Ligand SMILES: Nc1nc2c(ncn2[C@@H]2O[C@H](COP(=O)(O)OP(=O)(O)O)[C@@H](O)[C@H]2O)c(=O)[nH]1
């Protein structure tokens with residue numbers, strides 16, 4: 001009866017025990033017995049007899065009672081068996097854990113509230129998984145947003161902030177900002193998974209940024225550590241790290257991951273934003289990522305996309321929530337916080353399953369994005385837009401040069417099932433060097449003796465040996481192709497050119513001398529003349545085969561004796577020898593003949609007879625043969 | 636900018652941490668070390684007009700030096716093998732680690748630093764040992780984290796990407812590139 005008046009162990013209860021003990025068991029002291037009212041003589045005798053017979057037992061029972069009633073002694077007794085008892089009970093059924101759960105919950109929560117720093121550093125590597133397991137992130141952020149909004153309606157807040165501003169010397173605006181901040185994404189890191197190297201890093205305005213490269217390496221090391229020591233490959237990757245008011249959200253892809261440092265609680269869909277940003281980056285930088293060699297400059301373009309994640313939101317002070325919503329929310333929050341029953345209700349395993357499915361879907365999506373990433377490396381194929389579909393093939397809109405490989409074929413080559421994609425192809429002309437090279441190859445059909453170089457700047461260099469007429473037409477053709485800016489044929493030689501040059505050299509080096517007053521060469525020069533003429537005939541046809549026309553100019557000379565008129569006549573006459581001999585051999589080479597008189601005679605010894613002055617010399621001109629068809633096209 | 640992840644390998648107390656400290660002067664907050672067990676520091680340098688950032692990973696701990704932590708080596712673009720000149724066994728460990736590491740990383744630049752050159756009278760490792768290693772194609776440099784001898788050179792050799800040829804490759808003469 002009295003025992004139940006107060007909770008066991010309270011000082012009040014202890015006093016009551018003491019009182020009771022005195023009343024019931026101090027039978028030997030008559031004074032006390034009297035307080036119980038008058039006792040009959042029979043009773044007294046019985047009592048005496050009892051004390052005589054059971055003196056020792058009574059003392060023993062008294063001790064026992066005393067110890068039972070004494071909480072300190074009780075505690076001592078229980079302490080000796082409590083561990084075994086708990087063990088025993090927990091083997092029997094799970095009621096013990098059910099009974100303890102709310103207690104443990106509240107203890108942990110209290111401890112966290114009292115000293116969050118100590119806990120977060122102690123739990124640091126465990127943070128991610130434990131948060132994931134405790135409560136769905138979306139619930140948490142909802143809660144946070146609601147409670148912050150509610151707080152705003154208390155007007156004494158404003159006063160307190162003013163006071164804080166005075167105390168700390170910070171501007172009032174800054175204090176309000178700090179207090180009304182719901183979340184702010186402070187920094188975003190784009191990190192190469194394998195090396196932990198920071199590829200790109202953006203910070204919000206006014207953020208003191210640590211050294212990005214060390215932070216990213218550290219993050220990578222932390223994750224490695226967590227994976228190595230905790231996961232056993234089962235728990236999955238770390239998703240969140242929490243430290244004080246800061247949260248680091250991690251979103252991983254196959255080759256790189258994103259880490260967002262957030263102050264406060266980001267909106268529930270923020271994770272989705274990070275994920276989609278990462279997916280785009282993985283796709284855009286597929287090749288640089290897979291071939292990463294430490295050159296971070298290749299990722300400069302990712303800045304814009306990362307900067308879109310740098311968002312923030314503050315509590316909107318202007319519109320306090322209506323009272324009924326506040327009450328509703330308060331009820332909701334209490335419900336969430338108070339009853340572990342609600343946690344139970346959010347069937348943990350169903351959630352795990354959902355997460356599992358989500359992870360699977362995520363994996364599938366990443367796989368498809370990676371496949372598209374593969375195609376991005378394909379020359380002449382330009383992916384414009386991807387329409388991801390959760391339940392069917394993805395539509396991929398792309399531009400394709402006729403020379404580019406079929407995307408389906410590329411996928412098959414990498415053992416990827418192409419039926420996961422529907423390609424919507426629009427033809428276009430690609431300026432990518434690989435494609436332009438193919439285009440040139442197809443158009444000019446270079447012979448085996450020609451090698452082609454194509455620079456990214458659009459310069460086509462041809463080298464090796466090829467007939468000159470091919471060179472000329474290849475040059476024209478190539479210049480007309482999209483993507484070719486310049487054609488350099490300096491490295492191309494026509495084997496016949498050297499032949500032609502030596503013929504020209506022979507002819508132009510031939511000097512034929514004449515006897516005084518004659519237009520028939522001196523006898524000993526006749527073989528030379530014949531050789532020159534025969535060479536000219538060959539030269540004419542070779543040049544024609546090379547697309548050129550040769551023409552000959554013959555200069556006739558006289559010595560300084562005789563009149564000018566006579567000298568002009570005889571020098572002119574001497575040139576005709578050549579023409580006669582050429583035409584006799586069927587040549588139709590145009591010949592220009594000039595009688596130079598004695599203008600170039602050797603006058604050293606005065607006007608004397610000089611055989612060396614009586615001579616003819618030859619010069620050859622080559623012109624590109626006019627192609628009548630081209631001429632017409634020109635008009 | 637080229638950024639390279641470089642790992643420090645070698646048995647306990649050969650001076651890995653001291654070498655990094657001597658080279659970098661400052662080290663990232665030690666708070667994480669007890670949990671994560673790796674010190675990360677970095678140094679920027681310019682080599683042939685190219686900016687290079689070395690991110691140095693220095694594993695903390697006292698045991699398991701005959702094994703290699705795979706995730707620690709993941710993506711490493713080079714590594715230092717550190718031995719203590721005064722303890723012969725550290726050289727053998729370093730050479731074992733070399734084989735293990737190369738298996739994980741493929742042929743990446745690496746070189747052997749025989750540390751504590753300031754104590755060279757007490758060295759157990761002889762110049763002859765080192766000469767034969769050099770003949771085998773390994774880059775071997777003598778350093779002292781205490782006096783700073785050879786430290787700058789060692790990291791410059793790494794930054795320049797020497798010593799990727801593995802056993803049998805050529806050895807550049809002298810330190811600085
Ligand atoms: N005399 C000398 N002592 C060194 C040198 N380098 C390191 N030490 C000492 O060797 C001990 C171990 O160095 P530490 O860098 O912690 O070795 P780690 O375990 O390889 O990181 C420390 O007491 C250092 O002071 C050196 O070059 N000369």
Ligand SMILES: [Mg+2]
Nearest residue numbers: 651652694695
């Ligand atoms: Mg160390």
